Amino acid sequence: MTDPSSDLAARICGWLAGTGIELFELRGPGTLIRLQRNGTTYTVPPATVTADVVRSGSVGVLRLAHPLRPAPLVHVGDAVRAGQALAVLQLGAVLLSVAAPRDGVVRRILAADGSTIGYGEPLVELE
Amino acid sequence: MIEVLAAGAQATVQDLGRTDCLRWGVGTAGAMDPMALAAGNLLLGNDANSAAVEIQVFPFRVRFTQDGAFAVTGADCAATLDGLPLMPWSAHRVRAGQELHFGVPQPGRWRASRAYLCLPGGVDVPMVLHSRSTQLRGSFGGLEGRALRRGDALRAATSGADFVSSDIGILPPALALPLERDGCPAMRVLPAAEYGRYTQASRDGFWRNEWKITPQSDRYGFRLAGEALRPEAPMEMRSHGIVPGVIQVPPDGQPIVQMRDAQPSGGYPKFATVIEADLWRLGQAPIGSRVRFIETTWDEALDAQEELKVWLEEAARLIGLHRNSQGAA
Amino acid sequence: MSIDEPLFSVLGTTAALFEAPGTAMTLETQQRIWSLAKEAQDWPEVREAVPGMNNLMLSFETPPRRLDELERRLLVAWREVRPLKLAGRVIELPVTYGGDGGPHMADVVAHTGLSVDDIVELHSAPLYPVYALGSHPGYCYLGGMDPRIATPRRKVPVLSIPGGAVSIGGSQTGVSASAGPSGWNTIGSSPLAFFYPDREVPVLLQHGDSIRFRVERIIR
Numbered sequence: 212m213t214d215p216s217s218d219l220a221a222r223i224c225g226w227l228a229g230t231g232i233e234l235f236e237l238r239g240p241g242t243l244i245r246l247q248r249n250g251t252t253y254t255v256p257p258a259t260v261t262a263d264v265v266r267s268g269s270v271g272v273l274r275l276a277h278p279l280r281p282a283p284l285v286h287v288g289d290a291v292r293a294g295q296a297l298a299v300l301q302l303g304a305v306l307l308s309v310a311a312p313r314d315g316v317v318r319r320i321l322a323a324d325g326s327t328i329g330y331g332e333p334l335v336e337l338e
Numbered sequence: 339m340i341e342v343l344a345a346g347a348q349a350t351v352q353d354l355g356r357t358d359c360l361r362w363g364v365g366t367a368g369a370m371d372p373m374a375l376a377a378g379n380l381l382l383g384n385d386a387n388s389a390a391v392e393i394q395v396f397p398f399r400v401r402f403t404q405d406g407a408f409a410v411t412g413a414d415c416a417a418t419l420d421g422l423p424l425m426p427w428s429a430h431r432v433r434a435g436q437e438l439h440f441g442v443p444q445p446g447r448w449r450a451s452r453a454y455l456c457l458p459g460g461v462d463v464p465m466v467l468h469s470r471s472t473q474l475r476g477s478f479g480g481l482e483g484r485a486l487r488r489g490d491a492l493r494a495a496t497s498g499a500d501f502v503s504s505d506i507g508i509l510p511p512a513l514a515l516p517l518e519r520d521g522c523p524a525m526r527v528l529p530a531a532e533y534g535r536y537t538q539a540s541r542d543g544f545w546r547n548e549w550k551i552t553p554q555s556d557r558y559g560f561r562l563a564g565e566a567l568r569p570e571a572p573m574e575m576r577s578h579g580i581v582p583g584v585i586q587v588p589p590d591g592q593p594i595v596q597m598r599d600a601q602p603s604g605g606y607p608k609f610a611t612v613i614e615a616d617l618w619r620l621g622q623a624p625i626g627s628r629v630r631f632i633e634t635t636w637d638e639a640l641d642a643q644e645e646l647k648v649w650l651e652e653a654a655r656l657i658g659l660h661r662n663s664q665g666a667a
Numbered sequence: 668m669s670i671d672e673p674l675f676s677v678l679g680t681t682a683a684l685f686e687a688p689g690t691a692m693t694l695e696t697q698q699r700i701w702s703l704a705k706e707a708q709d710w711p712e713v714r715e716a717v718p719g720m721n722n723l724m725l726s727f728e729t730p731p732r733r734l735d736e737l738e739r740r741l742l743v744a745w746r747e748v749r750p751l752k753l754a755g756r757v758i759e760l761p762v763t764y765g766g767d768g769g770p771h772m773a774d775v776v777a778h779t780g781l782s783v784d785d786i787v788e789l790h791s792a793p794l795y796p797v798y799a800l801g802s803h804p805g806y807c808y809l810g811g812m813d814p815r816i817a818t819p820r821r822k823v824p825v826l827s828i829p830g831g832a833v834s835i836g837g838s839q840t841g842v843s844a845s846a847g848p849s850g851w852n853t854i855g856s857s858p859l860a861f862f863y864p865d866r867e868v869p870v871l872l873q874h875g876d877s878i879r880f881r882v883e884r885i886i887r
Contacts, residue, residue: 277425277426277507278447278509278510278513279414279426279427279446279447279448279510279512279513280414280426280444280446280447281446281447292421292422294422294505295422295423296423296424296425296505299425299507301509302656302660303652303656304508304509304514304649304652304653304656305506305507305508305509305653305656305657305660306425306427306428306506306507306508306509307505307506307507307660308425308428308505308506308507310505357714357726358714358715358726359715359804359869360715360717360724360726361715361716361717361718361800362800362804362805362862362869362870363800363801363802363803363804363805363806363844363862363870364804364869365803466864466865467864467869473804473864475803475804475845475846475847476803476804476805476844476845476862476864477845478804478864479864528677528679528680530676530677530678531674531676531684531686574690576686576690576692576719576720576721576722577719577720577799577801577802577808578684578686578719578720578722578724579678579682579684579717579719579722579724579726579801580678581678581679581681581682581724581726582681583678583679583681584678584679601801601802601803602717602801602802603719603799603801603802603808604802608676608678611677611678611679611681612679613679613680614679614680614681615680636677636680636734637732639679639680640680640730640732643680643730
């Protein structure tokens with residue numbers, strides 16, 4: 212759970228008051244605000260998910276899309292399953308999957324497409 | 339190791355073909371995309387010529403009845419394993435009970451029409467006349483000499499228990515060795531015996547025009563549609579040997595490219611031949627797509643053959659390096 | 668290109684094709700082709716020497732860089748080979764002419780103007796040498812059919828005729844070894860099997876053997 216901008220969170224609490232909405236979630240690039248109804252007010256619910264950084268298991272050039280496909284393998288906000296390819300590391304003709312270690316949601320892509328990656332470098336943040 | 343849950347028509351077991359029985363009237367059969375077959379085998383550490391399943395009609399679904407491994411190559415069919423998306427041209431570990439699903443070939447950077455499923459050690463069917471390819475006319479080889487059906491079970495020659503480097507993939511030759519003309523996939527072609535007996539306009543048109551792969555195209559031959567090829571004078575031919583890639587011209591002038599299941603002999607005039615090194619490109623061209631032909635020389639054609647050999651050797655080397663460095667994943 | 672010279676060409680990089688001069692299909696020329704095939708089979712670049720009708724295809728084990736050298740070698744060998752008189756076997760094939768197994772007999776009658784009995788007599792009289800194999804597993808290209816029963820290939824090929832179908836296509840006759848499409852005129856059927864995929868030599872007949880059609884029955 213990232214730190215909500217306190218101004219924005221406070222304003223949202225104001226809008227939600229009296230609506231009866233149980234759970235509110237706002238996502239954006241680098242932003243996540245989650246609020247849970249608690250009686251008549253809204254609070255940040257206890258953290259139930261932690262972030263994981265998926266690191267490269269090899270060296271190579273980072274490809275966010277498989278070369279055969281125009282679209283990237285994942286987008287921020289996508290729900291992914293354990294074992295699902297998040298990105299690819301290319302070494303010459305060999306393409307190595309960077310797989311999700313568990314089920315999760317893609318929070319951030321941490322390296323640029325086409326960049327040269329070393330062993331253990333952070334690549335994808337999973338919620 | 340696998341049970342076929344759903345199969346369209348024309349899925350067969352193929353290896354690289356039966357290349358030494360032409361003198362008995364036995365054509366080569368074998369994979370329409372031998373590069374995809376070989377690459378899938380290399381990803382599993384198999385011999386390049388190990389038998390695999392060639393899938394031409396989709397969807398196609400199998401269940402794995404044992405733990406092991408597999409590779410998928412050829413057309414990108416958005417393959418999934420128990421719903422989990424797989425990358426194209428990759429190999430994976432698998433557990434008993436898991437289901438592998440091939441969807442329709444995806445539009446993307448390469449339009450292809452045939453997919454390959456490779457198993458550890460290759461698909462274990464008997465060798466007939468030195469090959470495991472399916473010979474449909476005559477009904478031998480592959481699985482009982484026929485296309486696969488729902489309920490068929492296929493064994494793998496080895497268990498795949500030692501396959502450790504899961505999720506390893508390879509860059510397909512369509513991207514590594516691209517060939518196109520004016521935005522159209524292209525194949526290099528060598529003129530054949532009757533080439534000079536066609537009109538100049540026909541010959542010029544053959545190289546200049548796009549040729550459409552008509553629906554009357556399959557493993558036996560690809561019927562092309564385009565500007566008709568006209569001989570200077572009618573020709574009477576004697577039956578002679580034919581190999582995949584030979585472009586024949588029947589009386590209507592619309593060329594037919596003989597493919598892997600072609601008869602090993604024929605009597606139509608031969609205009610030219612797609613070189614062996616580019617047959618995989620044509621073999622993957624979907625029905626309705628267009629191709630161009632590039633006039634090449636004997637030396638260039640041999641160089642192209644060598645280029646494929648080098649690509650496969652390099653792929654095998656890199657995959658081997660990765661497998662050795664991985665240890666237990 | 669002179670019609671008196673043999674023709675050398677390639678089928679991509681997969682095979683070379685050597686065609687004897689002219690358009691005829693004589694037995695003596697075919698016997699020289701058999702000789703040439705026997706010699707070429709031992710050449711290092713050749714995988715298979717495959718005789719056709721007065722021609723020879725050489726599939727490559729390794730296509731040679733020096734194609735002109737191979738062409739020269741073939742021409743020299745062709746000038747020097749003698750007809751290979753093979754002491755082949757004679758296989759007698761029992762044929763049921765006409766009826767359901769000979770659906771196009773009426774077309775041959777219509778084209779030739781001959782009666783069914785005449786056609787059967789002319790078809791079953793010769794000893795047919797096997798010139799070459801091809802077309803499909805075990806299929807034999809035969810020489811020596813009587814030109815009086817020649818009937819052009821069908822405009823619309825039949826999608827599937829069964830193995831054992833005895834047919835006339837132009838000036839040639841043959842027996843199919845397995846079910847498949849055909850543009851020839853099927854005049855009879857025979858029960859013999861021509862192909863055995865599990866055998867080392869999988870064919871019943873090879874070039875140099877001969878077929879005699881024995882009239883088993885005529886269904887008019």
